[in-house]
Amino acid sequence: MFCPGCGIGTVMNCFYRAFAEVGMNQDKTVFVSGIGCSSRIIGYIRADSIHTTHGRALAVATGIKLANPDLNVVVFSGDGDIGAIGGNHFINAARRNVDISVFCINNFIYGMTGGQASTTTPHKSYSTTTPYGNAEYPFDLSELAVTAGANFVARWTVRNVKELTMSMQKALNKRGFSFVEIASPCPTSFGRRNRMPEPKQMFEWLKIISVKREKSKAWGLDQLDLNIGGQITIGEFVERNRAPFGMIP
């Protein structure tokens, strides 16, 4: 059900490889999602899966993990779920450091409802609700996760399939809250209104604006910049081992 040029298929492919590599038991893994394009992924996985209300995936995932710690809990979510309607659940789940893995597909827009500005839409970009250009500045979801206390945080674009797959493996293996943000193209709803109607153009755009963390460090900047300075810093941002909630070592 994804549009031509959508990045979600790539994310699914990377995830399946990571999941197989890690060797998780499919029958002991529960997939949780909220509402939006990214949330439809779990309907294509033959496993226990729950498609919740908008924004509540992390709260539902918390309940599942705490009630049965033997289960692996994987969340697929988007920038609407994580950055806006479920923002409170996001920072609190990271703070609580519940042992779940969260994969957030950030396409900078509300795709399913037809292209409204989200909390990650770049400044000055056009959308159906920012016809004069976005006056707001975007959230940096990865930076929020680091600050709130997640054990593992990484961000890649769908161009970085190898790095993304590796980070997904790390996230699945990590005990505690792990968060992987994937910058993903939406030519239909974002590109079309921002002079990038072709999937190829969106992939080019992602290439131009993404800067590996090592490189941005060399520039004297180690910020998890998401478009505030016009770039997306990609890489792994934190890896630590705070005891997950409910599992006292």
Place this chain on the structure above:
Amino acid sequence: MRLSQGTYFMQGNEACVEGAIMAGLRFYAGYPITPSTEIAEGLALRLPEEGGVFIQMEDEIASISAAIGASWTGAKVMTATSGPGFSLMQESIGYAAMTETPLVIVDAMRGGPSTGLPTMVGQGDVMQARYGSHGDYPVIALAASTVQDMFDQTIRAFNLSEKYRVPTILLSDAEVGHMRGRFSVPSKVEIVERRIRTDRVWHDGFAYDESLVPRFPVFGSGSRVHVTGLSHDIAGYPRSDFEVHEELVHRLSDKVTIHKDDICRVDTTRPGASVMIVTFGSPTLAAREAIKGREDVGLVELKTIWPFPDEQVANSIAGATDVIVVEMNLGQVFREVERVACAIGGRKARLLSKVGGEVTTPEEILHFVDRGA
């Protein structure tokens, strides 16, 4: 340890905690709000002792969501709140009804609307308990009037929710939750367990029999079930066909309707009296006091509010010429009683309404019975 047979003296909210543990509660998620907070505090202490999980979430939306997630692991789950939190939970109550997730919600009613009277009693959430979420969906709502009820009805709420896979609301209020009193635990308490299945279910995870209640596939048991709030077929996968949606919405509601006899309960004192008082919750004790020594006045105590016990109420008021509803709102149960009274032959019902946070007194009830208004 679960309470053994005997008599106990506790606060209503504490009795609710013990009732939940007796019913087999395994997971509680909640957010502090007066006048329900003692339930969370009690379970924070008691649940770990029983091997269960207590968590304080970031808000009421997260609380009910976590409870829904936990329920899908096969656990008996509960959350408790009051008016403002109950409002926040409405979307997820609809979700629990749509996904047939067993779940108990205690709503300790206080004066509303909005922040209202946080520490004082009200009964204004009756209609919200039934119709608060969007769309047509089933709920079960029970009422508690005494400390004994807080124990018994909590257990009953779990039993009905597990049996019918319907979110079940226990409507208590600031007075009933905070009053202290005696209650007794019988030697044998009926506890209902969820009908589960552990086979692969991706073709028929929501298949049902004549009870209309599908057996419950437990997460992690190899079921590979898909759960969604979208309109779905018996496989559990999204379908927007007209027939599928129609069948689903009808079945969800019928699931409660066809079991009304099992769900609905009223306690009637002096059926056939010429004046019948209908009430629930905190005015109940005042009404019991008021009818003492008055052979002409009977009392109908509603133990089930939703689905409304039409038949039981109709039988109880059939011989009355004067039907009086006592409730602490501007008339919510009153509409239902009025409808039932009209259906059995044009009887008019009268409403003794009181808001303001003070409990209705026996004198006020008697005055209304004898002189009206």
